[in-house]
Amino acid sequence: MRVVKETEDYIVLDDFLEDRDFRLILEYMQLNDYARNPKWIKPWDLADRPPWQSGETVHHARKRLSPEDPRRQYPTGTAIDRLFERILGAKFYRDNFKDSCPAMTARSYLHEQGASLDWHNDAGRFAGAYAFYCHPRWHACWGGELLLIEDDIPDELLPEKEIMEEGEIRRRRNWNVIHKDDLSDLLFSRATHTEFVFPVPNRMVMMRRGLWHKVNLVKNQAPMARCSVAGFFLPDD
Ligand SMILES: [Fe+2]
Numbered sequence: 001m002r003v004v005k006e007t008e009d010y011i012v013l014d015d016f017l018e019d020r021d022f023r024l025i026l027e028y029m030q031l032n033d034y035a036r037n038p039k040w041i042k043p044w045d046l047a048d049r050p051p052w053q054s055g056e057t058v059h060h061a062r063k064r065l066s067p068e069d070p071r072r073q074y075p076t077g078t079a080i081d082r083l084f085e086r087i088l089g090a091k092f093y094r095d096n097f098k099d100s101c102p103a104m105t106a107r108s109y110l111h112e113q114g115a116s117l118d119w120h121n122d123a124g125r126f127a128g129a130y131a132f133y134c135h136p137r138w139h140a141c142w143g144g145e146l147l148l149i150e151d152d153i154p155d156e157l158l159p160e161k162e163i164m165e166e167g168e169i170r171r172r173r174n175w176n177v178i179h180k181d182d183l184s185d186l187l188f189s190r191a192t193h194t195e196f197v198f199p200v201p202n203r204m205v206m207m208r209r210g211l212w213h214k215v216n217l218v219k220n221q222a223p224m225a226r227c228s229v230a231g232f233f234l235p236d237d
Contacts, residue, residue, distance in 0.1 A: 001090070005195075007150065010207035011092040012197055016132060017082060022202045024079035025134045029227050032108045042177045043120035051115045052225075054108040059084050061102040071105075080106055083132060083229060092206050097233040101127050105231035111144055112225045117215040119183060122207070123155055128233040130206040133199040135227040140198060142222035146205060149212040150193040157186055187212065199226055 004012040017025060034052035044050050058065065059074040075081045083106065087093050097104075122129045131146065138144070158173040159182050175183035191212070197205055207213070218226050 001086075004203075006092070008208075009150070009211045010148065010205060013090070013092075013204040013206075014200065014202065016202055016204040017086055021079070021082040021086075022134070025083060025229070026136055028079035029108055029110075029134055029229075034108070034110060043117055045116075045118040045180075046178070048116045048118060049112070049114045051117075052110040052112065056231075057084075057106045059088070059104045059106075063102075080229070087130065087204075087206075090204075090206070093233075096206075096208055097128055101233040101235050103234040103236070105234065106229050107231060109228045109230055110225040111215065111218045111228070113218050113220045113222055115226070116217040118180075119187060119212055119214045121153075121155065121212045122209050122232070125234060125236075126209050126232040127235050128206065128208045129230065130204060130233075131228050131230040132204045133201055133226070133228050135199070135201055135224060138199050138201060138226070139222070141219065142226075143217050143219040144199045144222070144226035145216040146197040146199065147214045147216055148195045148197065148207075149187065149191045150195055151191055152210075153186060153190045153212055154210065157190070158182060199228065 001016055002014045004014050006012075016022075032054040034054055036050055036052055040046070041050070055070065055072065057072045057074060057076060057080055065071060065073045074084045084104070087104065088098075155173060158175055160171050160173050162169050163172050164170075175186075196216075197203070
């Protein structure tokens with residue numbers, strides 16, 4: 001495992017898994033069942049093609065999932081356990097999430113040609129997120145880069161809107177997910193330090209909540225899907 005870049009908000013680690021474990025994950029990726037979420041998940045732009053995704057696996061430090069829960073729980077006896085173990089042992093995880101986040105999730109994603117994910121900051125109930133790239137090879141011209149904005153741009157800078165719910169008019173700060181003009185204004189006016197990360201095989205990116213990011217379009221000339229396991233660190237679940 002090798003640190004490529006580390007800031008207060010994110011870390012990029014290469015050769016994250018041992019060779020054998022990485023090969024086990026490559027096989028694991030093709031054994032999963034995949035479906036496209038029929039629901040519009042808002043970070044995906046309406047014009048984006050959503051990726052194929054597997055069911056969710058959860059690590060929980062304190063409790064067992066109920067038998068009715070459709071999610072799988074670590075340890076699963078499959079290669080995804082090796083990834084969980086590596087994350088749990090990583091310094092960035094221990095420094096940022098271990099004490100505050102009893103739960104961690106993992107889901108496999110296949111971003112085929114034409115897939116992408118628009119700007120978002122993983123706010124809400126997450127303390128942080130990670131993405132691990134597990135295709136057998138990738139190419140600098142195939143797209144699928146992770147784009148990051150390093151500037152601190154808090155949600156509170158979004159314009160306040162009036163929303164009517166439960167018979168009351170309430171004020172809330174969010175961006176309009178259909179035209180995104182307010183999000184665009186915010187990022188245009190505040191983003192000065194930006195970074196991109198190639199989805200190099202066996203590379204891990206972990207980030208703290210609030211960091212704005214997006215996944216670039218996978219180009220049509222990519223001969224295979226961009227494969228990743230991604231998940232969240234959760235303060236409660
Ligand atoms: Fe994200």
